[in-house]
Amino acid sequence: MFQVSHLHHVAIICSDYSTSKHFYHKILGFEIIRETYREERHSFKLDLKVSDHEQIELFSFPTPPARPSHPEAQGLRHLAFAVTDLEACIKHLKAHQIAVEEIRVDQLTGKRFTFFADPDELPLELYEIV
Structure with missing residues (x-):
């Protein structure tokens, strides 16, 4: 197997x-x-x-070569990092002038998450686990 x-x-x-x-x-x-x-x-x-x-x-x-990398483009959708304190992570990113989307709630799990981008606009997610 x-x-x-x-x-x-x-x-x-x-x-x-x-x-x-x-x-x-x-x-x-x-x-x-x-x-x-x-x-x-x-x-x-x-x-x-x-x-x-x-x-x-x-x-x-x-x-x-450039490649489309929006969350809904074909291929790898995004890279998600598990975090325990979503607000602290968002505050840290914003302190470094990194734009962060509004917090959303996963309809299937009830977990909170948000997206931001790396310097090449690759979509990155913070997924809160507690």
Whole structure:
């Protein structure tokens, strides 16, 4: 049987490496595991720790093609982070001049959530778990 124990990583290709590195490391607070420059690809790869099991891989490439990434576009819809204090997270993001949508309530679970975007307008969600 095919069994998965957990999600290992999500890979993101950014348009401006230093801006995205600052956003994911300094603003969202993900710890840097390792940063590698791959000369042959003119590309950085940054591994960020989300939890003991999950990581974000942040890539830079010289001229990556644009891709639609609105929450309703085909493909990956959004990346959601579980949080225990939604208001504190929203306050932190707003203090860094990051726009945050109004809080919504999941009709199926009754849980509260909101959306914001990374520097490349990739949709990110905060999903409150208590």
